[in-house]
Each structure stands twice: as C-alpha cells, then as structure tokens.
Amino acid sequence: MELLMAILIGILFTAAVYLILSRSLLKIILGTGLLSHGAHLLILTMGGLGGSSPPVLDKGASNFADPLPQALILTAIVISFGVTAFMLVLAYRTYGEHKTDNMNLMRGNDEHD
Amino acid sequence: MEFVFLIFLPIVAALFIPLLFNRMKRIHTGWFVLAVPLILFLYYVTYIPTTMKGGHAISELRWIPSMGISFVSYIDGLSLLFSLLITGIGSLVVLYSIFYLDKNKEKLGNFYVYLLLFMSAMLGVVQSDNVISLYLFWELTSISSFLLIGYWYTRDRSRFGALKSMMITVFGGLMMLGGFVLLGIMGDTYSIRELIASAPSFVGHDYFTLALVLLLLGAFTKSAQFPFYIWLPDAMEAPTPVSAYLHSATMVKAGLYLVARFTPIFAFSEVWVWLVTGIGLLTLFWGSFFAVKQTDLKAILAFSTVSQLGLIMSLLGAGAITFHSDDAVFKFAMFAAIFHLINHATFKGSLFMIAGIVDHETGTRDIRKLGGLMSIMPVSFTVAFIGSMSMAGLPPFNGFLSKEMFLQSMLAIRQFELFQFDTWSILFPVIAWIASVFTFVYSFYFVFRTFAGKRKEGRLPQEPHEAPVGMLISPVILGVLVVGIFFIPNLVAKWLIKPAVAAIQPNLYSQPADIDIHVAAWHGFDSPELWLTVGVIVIGALLYATLSKWQKVYGLQPAKFSLNALYDGLMSFSEKGMNRISRFYMTGLIRTYMIYIFTFLSIAVLVVLFTQDAFVVDMNSFSHIGVYSAINAVILILAVGFVLLSKTRLAAIISLGAAGYSVALFFVIFKAPDLALTQLVIETVSVALFLLAFKHLPALKDHGETVKTKMTNGIVALGVGITVTLIALSAHSQKLIPSIAQFYKDTVKTEAGGGNIVNVILVDYRGFDTLFEIAVLSIAGIGVLGMIKLRLARKGNSNENK
Numbered sequence: 001m002e003l004l005m006a007i008l009i010g011i012l013f014t015a016a017v018y019l020i021l022s023r024s025l026l027k028i029i030l031g032t033g034l035l036s037h038g039a040h041l042l043i044l045t046m047g048g049l050g051g052s053s054p055p056v057l058d059k060g061a062s063n064f065a066d067p068l069p070q071a072l073i074l075t076a077i078v079i080s081f082g083v084t085a086f087m088l089v090l091a092y093r094t095y096g097e098h099k100t101d102n103m104n105l106m107r108g109n110d111e112h113d
Numbered sequence: 114m115e116f117v118f119l120i121f122l123p124i125v126a127a128l129f130i131p132l133l134f135n136r137m138k139r140i141h142t143g144w145f146v147l148a149v150p151l152i153l154f155l156y157y158v159t160y161i162p163t164t165m166k167g168g169h170a171i172s173e174l175r176w177i178p179s180m181g182i183s184f185v186s187y188i189d190g191l192s193l194l195f196s197l198l199i200t201g202i203g204s205l206v207v208l209y210s211i212f213y214l215d216k217n218k219e220k221l222g223n224f225y226v227y228l229l230l231f232m233s234a235m236l237g238v239v240q241s242d243n244v245i246s247l248y249l250f251w252e253l254t255s256i257s258s259f260l261l262i263g264y265w266y267t268r269d270r271s272r273f274g275a276l277k278s279m280m281i282t283v284f285g286g287l288m289m290l291g292g293f294v295l296l297g298i299m300g301d302t303y304s305i306r307e308l309i310a311s312a313p314s315f316v317g318h319d320y321f322t323l324a325l326v327l328l329l330l331g332a333f334t335k336s337a338q339f340p341f342y343i344w345l346p347d348a349m350e351a352p353t354p355v356s357a358y359l360h361s362a363t364m365v366k367a368g369l370y371l372v373a374r375f376t377p378i379f380a381f382s383e384v385w386v387w388l389v390t391g392i393g394l395l396t397l398f399w400g401s402f403f404a405v406k407q408t409d410l411k412a413i414l415a416f417s418t419v420s421q422l423g424l425i426m427s428l429l430g431a432g433a434i435t436f437h438s439d440d441a442v443f444k445f446a447m448f449a450a451i452f453h454l455i456n457h458a459t460f461k462g463s464l465f466m467i468a469g470i471v472d473h474e475t476g477t478r479d480i481r482k483l484g485g486l487m488s489i490m491p492v493s494f495t496v497a498f499i500g501s502m503s504m505a506g507l508p509p510f511n512g513f514l515s516k517e518m519f520l521q522s523m524l525a526i527r528q529f530e531l532f533q534f535d536t537w538s539i540l541f542p543v544i545a546w547i548a549s550v551f552t553f554v555y556s557f558y559f560v561f562r563t564f565a566g567k568r569k570e571g572r573l574p575q576e577p578h579e580a581p582v583g584m585l586i587s588p589v590i591l592g593v594l595v596v597g598i599f600f601i602p603n604l605v606a607k608w609l610i611k612p613a614v615a616a617i618q619p620n621l622y623s624q625p626a627d628i629d630i631h632v633a634a635w636h637g638f639d640s641p642e643l644w645l646t647v648g649v650i651v652i653g654a655l656l657y658a659t660l661s662k663w664q665k666v667y668g669l670q671p672a673k674f675s676l677n678a679l680y681d682g683l684m685s686f687s688e689k690g691m692n693r694i695s696r697f698y699m700t701g702l703i704r705t706y707m708i709y710i711f712t713f714l715s716i717a718v719l720v721v722l723f724t725q726d727a728f729v730v731d732m733n734s735f736s737h738i739g740v741y742s743a744i745n746a747v748i749l750i751l752a753v754g755f756v757l758l759s760k761t762r763l764a765a766i767i768s769l770g771a772a773g774y775s776v777a778l779f780f781v782i783f784k785a786p787d788l789a790l791t792q793l794v795i796e797t798v799s800v801a802l803f804l805l806a807f808k809h810l811p812a813l814k815d816h817g818e819t820v821k822t823k824m825t826n827g828i829v830a831l832g833v834g835i836t837v838t839l840i841a842l843s844a845h846s847q848k849l850i851p852s853i854a855q856f857y858k859d860t861v862k863t864e865a866g867g868g869n870i871v872n873v874i875l876v877d878y879r880g881f882d883t884l885f886e887i888a889v890l891s892i893a894g895i896g897v898l899g900m901i902k903l904r905l906a907r908k909g910n911s912n913e914n915k
Contacts (some may be wrong), residue, residue, distance in 0.1 A: 006841040021708065026813065047852070071871050074787060083889075
C-alpha cells in the first residue's frame, strides 16, 4: 500500500510543480492546491498506514492508527486553506489591477534593474 | 602614569575641533591643534633615556579580556622612533597647514578632525603590542587617509584618488588581519612580544609561510611597494600638508614598521628575505625610473617616495639576513634602514612642503610651466636644494650617509650564500646602483627645473613671490635637520637608531650599546661605496644634462599596459562582469527562479540519496493494497489528470475539488475521521471560494507557452515527483526509531481526560500549534479583507520610483 501511496504522492507533486511553472496565475494556485494535497498524504503515509481503528478510545479497540500525523495534517490543512484563500484573492486583485494573469508580463519595472 | 591613554589624546582633542572652529572664527583652528602633537612629542622625548639603555615601557588598557584583546602601548626603541616622527613631523605639518589653508575658505573643522584621527591611529599602530588592536588602528589610518585625500570632495580626481587608496590599502589590511589571526593560532596569543618569544617554534608550521605572505601583503600595500604603489601618486590630490605628513613621513612607513616589527618572527624564513629584499629593490628601481617621467611636482615626489620606501624595504630584507648568518658585513643593513627612514622623513617632508609653497605662490605645480624661481624664492630654493641633494645622496647632507650604507649593504649581500643568493646576489648592487643614478637624476630634475633656468613669463597663473614666514618655518626646520644629522650622525644613532635596531634584531644585540657601528662620512679611497657614489654622480649628471634627448623613452610604454590601466580594468571588469552575471541569471520571471529552486532541490536530494547509499526499498514493510484504496487512487489520478488537461477554469476547479474529495476518502480509508471531516469541509469551502471569484478570474490560457518550455516544465516537475517518491519509499523502509504514539494512546485518558486522541493532541498536548494556526487563519482573513477593501494603489505611486 505504501508503494502505491508513494507513487500517488509523486504524481501529485509532479502535477503540482508542472502547474506552478506555468505562466497562468490561476494554474499556479491550482498547483499549490495539489501540492498541499500531496504533502498531507505524504505525512499520513510516512506515519504508517497500519492500524485497524481510528485513534478514538473505544471499547475493545487497541490497534489505533498513529494519531500524531493526523494532528499535524489537521493543522496543515487549515493553514493551507488560509494561504490558498489569500492567494486566490491576491490573484483576483492582481488581475483586476493589471488586467493580465500572464506571469511573463509581471516582472519588476525597468527602474528596478 | 597610564600612557596608553595618550594614544587617544588626539581623538579626544578632535571632539572639540568643530566647536573651536565654529565659535572661534578669528583664530585659525590649527593653533589649537598644534598643542596636541607638541605635548605628545615632548612627552615621548622623555622616554629616550629608557630606550637608550635597552629598556621599554608598557601600559595596558583592557578591551576584551576574555578574548585576549587589549590596547597595549609598548614603547621600545622602534616604536619610540616612530612615535617621535609622528608627533614631531605632525607638529611641523600642523604649523605649516596653518599658513597653507585659508581659515575663511577651507573647512578647517573637517581637516583637523581627520588629521587628529590619523595621528591617533598612527600612534596606535606603532605602539600596539596586541595585533588585533594594531589592526584596528591600521584600518583607522586607511579611513582617515581616505577622508584626507578626499578633503576637496567636490573634485573628481580627489574622490577617485581617495577611493583607489582605500581599495588597495583596505585589501592589504584585510590580508594582514588574516596573517595576524594565523599568527594568533600558531602562538596562541595576540601579543607581539609573546609571539616573538615563541617565534623559533613557528618555523615549519603549516601556516607559517601563509601568515608571512598575508602580512607582507598588508605591509606592501600600505608602504606603496610594487605593484601596489599605484594609489600613492593618485593620493597627491590631497592638500599638500597631508601629502607631506601621510604620504611621505608617516603612513606609508607603517608598512615598513610592520616589516621591522615582525622581522624577529619571520626572518627565519627564506621567503621573507627574498620577498622583502626583492620587492623592495624592484620598487626602488621602478619608482626612481618613472619619477623622471612626471611633470607634476607632487607626482615626482610621490614616485620618489615609492622609490625610497623600496630602498628602506630592501634594507629591512637584507637586515633579516643576520638571522641566518653571523657575518658582520650584514649588520649594517638594519642600521642603514632605520637611518634612512629618519633621513627620508626629514628631507621628503621638507620637499613636499616646498612643492606646496611653489603651488601656493605660483598657482601651478606643473614643472613645464615653472622655472627661474631661484631669485624670487631664495629660502624655498635653499630648502628644496638641501632636500633634493640629500635625496640624491650627496654630501654634506644626511642622505649621503644612509645612501653609502645602503650601497655597502647591497654589496655585502654578494657574500651571502644561502637560498641561492650566490647565483643572483650580483644583481642586488647593480640594480641598487642604477636606481641611485635615476634618483640622482630626478632629484636634480625636481629642484633645477623648478628653481633654475629662465623664468617663463606669463605662463604662471599668479605673480610668484616668496612664501610668508610662517609657511617657511617647518621646511626650514626640516632642512636644518637634514644638514644637522649629517654632522652629528653618531649622536642620532645613539639616541634613536641603535635602540630601534636592537628592538628589531634581538638575536644580535641584548642592548643598544652593543651595536658597534660608527657612522662616518669618509671611508677612505679604498672603499667601493665611494667609487659607486662617484659613478652615480658622474653618470647621473650626464643623464640629467641629456634629459631632453632620452626622456622620449617614456613615451614608448603604451598606456594600456600600465599598472593603473590594470587597476582600472579590474575595477570596471568586476563591476560590469558582476552586472552581467546577475542580469544573466536574474531574469525577473518567477518561473525561472522556481526552476532553479526545484532543480537544485531534486538534484541535491538525489545525489545525497545515492552517494550516501540511503536508498533502500524494503518490500516487506509495505502493507497490502486494499480494493477501496486502489479505486480511490485511480479516482485521484484521474482528477489530477483533469486539472492538468482542462481547457476551461470551471473544469479545472471542479477537478481540483474532485481531487480534494478523493483525498478525504483516503483519510476515511486510513482511519482518520477528523481529517476526513475537515478535508471535506475545507474542500467544499475552497471550491465555493473559487466559484465565488469565478466571474473575476481570468480564463485559463497558456499565454503562448511553447512546446519547449512545457517540456522543460515537465522534466523539472517529473524530477521533483520522482525525488519525492524515492524519498518517501526509502524513509518508510528504514524507520530508525519507533513512534511516540504509544505515549499518547496510554495517557490520553488518564492525563488529559479525553477519548479522541487527535483532538486531545490538538488542544492539550500540542495546543500551541493550534493557537498559531488560528492566528494564521485570522491573519489570512484580515489580509483578504484588506486587499478587497483597501484601494490606495495609484496614490503616490509615481513618486515611489523617483
């Protein structure tokens, strides 16, 4: 299972990096979204996929999944959501101001050279 | 009395200079300044009896005791000699500057502050026993010299000269610091005395030669040795009192001081003997040869200073031979070095002052416009004549005595047989003799082209007349010294030279009285030096007489191949080259930078992974693949594929949502209910957000990306993906320590009183994470609000870039 997950995570990272390198602002944001999915799944996989029951104390259950990666991922999900929301609005404002989403046109002005 | 504080007296005095300059408009600020070097001079004179007996005085001010750094004022023969030069000539220069600089036109407040700063720095250099504080003062001399050269900062040439001298001397200073640190490592102390004491054990140490070369770089740059002399002629843009003080008598001798001071440590090395003697001699020849080419009075003197510093340097190198051979003939060199150092300070100081007077009274320093000033400026001429003849090495002036001893020392080198000297040593007296001939020529050139010949009416900007008395006092005093030392050389030797020599050559003499060198003007007809001097005079006179015929030789050297061109080329090359390099890789495009980052990341990680044999895949550690997870994986891959391939933004957003939900499903499969819940909610909200902004978002376009850029992106992306996969596999296959999860499972009920372990971790065990995650969310919210509400955009934007 871990082998499959590792390959899956690799695919997610590949797609994310490919999108981040593109010229369209929206694609970059989509890319970061995929990147965070990849990272979350990576943390989960690295914690070990074993465990037959969720980490909640229950009668009879003893083989819990590792709770620590789950707590870390929970934090990471919320943070990446915050960042994604911020970037989305940033892209929206950038597009509104500059009337373009072409990253090639968004470079420092000549006076900064 | 703690005389270490006296080093700082000029700096303290400098604090009051602006006040005096601004309040006491009617009195020239220089008069107040004059007291400082005078007091110091008189104070240091009182140490002469101590050093004459071979004694020394120490005063310490602790600075950073935990690191062994302190200000130590160590006065022995050598540092006392330099201190007297600094304060003595300092007094004369201040006196001269009072008449040279106009109190209404010039910014005297600045001038004297810089000058006093320099004086402190110089005293610190020569008296410091601690190499770190020596370095501190050393750089302070560079800085104050920079300020003084750039004194008339509205002139381009001044700024250029100041920058050039700064670049070169600070380069050398930093190299020297490296040498000091290496010495500190070798000797485990920063004290020069202690280093000297343990010097013999350094020979053969790995750092020994490196420290030697680094230290010499410092000395050679400061003392304007070949090929670092190029800053000195450009430093002539400074006011003449500065040139007289810094660039003839004191600062340029700091390098000589350094060489002399560290001779007992490094003289054991043949590299030292060769470098110091060889470079010194080369500088001597080079400087004297090119001095004849110059047409500016101060430029002639600058090259002459370079040449004379080379002479002293070569003598210091020859003096180091005494550490290898007991032969008495080598003992003269060190004595001659110190003797000439004193003589040079006297005659060169006076010559600079005369050049300043000529400039001041005629309005030009161009030797082609000058001539026939002898009868108009008789006093200046007399002093210039005395100085020049002493420089040329003629009797009855002090330069004659030291030049004789110099030739004697160079002749003696022929008898030195170690270090392949027997092959090359014949060159030493030959080069020295040729350089002496040129010295003779430029000395005559300097004094007679200025004062003798016909007056060139109408070519001078001002009607020439003799300088005011006040301006003449200092050069006359120096001129009297030049003649005086000729007649009482042995008294000077007893008071000043022998204590200094004893400090440099502790291996030879335990006290100054042991030095059995007697200076005599007359060695008899059978001494070779006499005939060499006669040869210098005859050939020199011939060359001077035919100067106009052979001066064309200098035109043969193309300007492109000069050392100045090399320096300029180096400066502009490094500026342009750096500019080109940074323009090459800093394209301003985010994509480029991201490619750098990703490429570096994957290559670095992969290299480490495989070179360190860290790549391991343990098939047994993997659990079996469940049906549901396999199906879910397919869904995720499809969703990702759709995100990549979708042509419209709506499809892309929906596909991203599908990927998110599939991740949530994974959380369900892998027994993470809280994650699944959060992921579902967040994904829903995210998709909603995207759709909310949908109307305002740009359409998906690839903005003319070519196949080539897409290929590059694909390769980089694939590299990152593979790297992550490999890392994940090998990290999973070799778990080196067990998880701490068992602790949470065991104590969640007893310690925290909860049942949901993930939630308890979030709010109890690791509550801080949660606190700041809340902060992140709040900041993001405020940021979003700010971006939407705040519209300051165009206001003041046009000013920002100006």
